[in-house]
Amino acid sequence: MGSDFEARGPGRRRLLQGAAALGMATLLPAAAVRAQTNFAGKTIEWVIPFAEGGGSDVWARFMSPYLAKYLPGRPSVIVRNVPGGGSITGTNDFYQRARNDGSTFIGTSGSTQFPFLLGDRRVRYDYSNMPPVLVSPTGGVVYLPARFNVANARELGKIKDQELVYGSQGATSLDLVPMLAFHLLGLKVRHVFGMRGRGEGRLALERGEATIDYQTSSAFLTQVRPMIQAGNAVPLFSWGVLDAQGNVARDPTFPDLPHFVEAYEMMHGKKPSGVEYNAYLAFFGSGFAAQKPAMLPRGTSPEIIATYRRAFAEAVADPDLQAKKEEVLGDYEQAVGDNIQRLYEVATTIDADAREWVRNFLTTNHNVRF
The missing domain is CATH 3.40.190.150 (Bordetella uptake gene, domain 1)
Structure with a gap:
């Protein structure tokens, strides 16, 4: 509804x-x-x-x-x-x-x-x-199950034509940020609404019902990092943070991970721009940075x-x-x-x-x- x-x-x-x-x-x-x-x-x-x-x-x-x-x-x-x-x-x-x-x-x-x-x-x-x-x-990290054989954000193009499933709390919730991000990247993602929290989204991915997810920084460190260490999941990119000038920068909690803008550049060879990116930036700033x-x-x-x-x-x-x-x-x-x-x-x-x-x-x- x-x-x-x-x-x-x-x-x-x-x-x-x-x-x-x-x-x-x-x-x-x-x-x-x-x-x-x-x-x-x-x-x-x-x-x-x-x-x-x-x-x-x-x-x-x-x-x-x-x-x-x-x-x-x-x-x-x-x-x-x-x-x-x-x-x-x-x-x-x-x-x-x-x-x-x-x-x-x-x-x-x-x-x-x-x-x-x-x-x-x-x-x-x-x-x-x-x-x-x-x-x-605050921050967050997007990740995939390891079975997709995508090693990092640079390889996301390998699955751009494959339907992915994301467990969402709602179209106008904080999950609007990943929704806009996936759209900008050109990924085919079906958003399944009704999750009562990001924890349910993670469990859906662990059960194989969802195939792409993000978790906030604290939940990622405690709940997803063990999955990565076990070889069951692969981190792709963080949302990043904003510096004092309003530019997107790497998340200090995940300095080795590219932020979303870098992931976009890896896939498309150029920086994001235009009204769709302006929309993403507004909601990313409000929801995370x-x-x-x-x-x-x-x-x-x-x-x-x-x-x-x-x-x-x-x-x-x-x-x-x-x-x-x-x-x-x-x-x-x-x-x-x-x-x-x-x-x-x-x-x-x-x-x-x-x-x-x-x-x-x-x-x-x-x-x-x-």
Whole structure:
């Protein structure tokens, strides 16, 4: 059954216009910020629009004590879960009701950004109005069963005419990224919907029901690497990461693997380009390279924005966090301070032509209704 959407522009112009003003917040002297903003004795709510125990919840609960340590006055920082509507419900409520006095902020994920980028008519939030204070990336790796005799991404052309099967969570879920990637590569992939998580997709491949899959970095390391070591699977490419200039670079967790753009070049002898690649890049950025942004409410003062940005920068640099981060954050560089804005733009904006192409692609190929 398709999803119903109506057009809603992501507000790229408003976001870019606001970038300079938000960037000024990082330029305020530390002493001036601390003199104007103090949360001593306060309780700060970090809203997570997902249920407890998921990736976003784990991320927020890991980060919150370090944030509390570096916010002026060392307030308590608690996580408040507001699940529902695939994260749209809690984000709508935050956007419409949250106080902009620094007492609350929100952390979303790619599955919150995707409905915004696609123009889901349920969305009432506008990322261009919520100043970002942290952006956390993640990664993933695409792999095949070894029985295809494809040794690496350079040999993908050997199976370009063979139908592959991918176990998907849905056409507008985070699995939209592999869907667009496989389409760009020119692979024939049949997407079978109904998986309740990437773990089910992996099990489908192990049973022989699926023939191509990807797993996020942590799941790949723990669940797929043993399959590779046993000779049963072959890694092809990672999604990659975005550098501070917005260029695709190799995933630091998998530096020996080509990223998607390199895999495309290996198959086609040229870099990807055009509206289809622009569409892929928008959803890859939102789903992986800048998957989890933390944002303050609209109308928050520059002083409070600067306070949060400085606190997150200090929290990320904390030696204890650095020693414990691998299981939750991986080897990925957390975007703080001056590195936030570019990644945030990539995660929350899409060119109008690219959005229209994706909508038509999903309607034509997967009966998603807009």
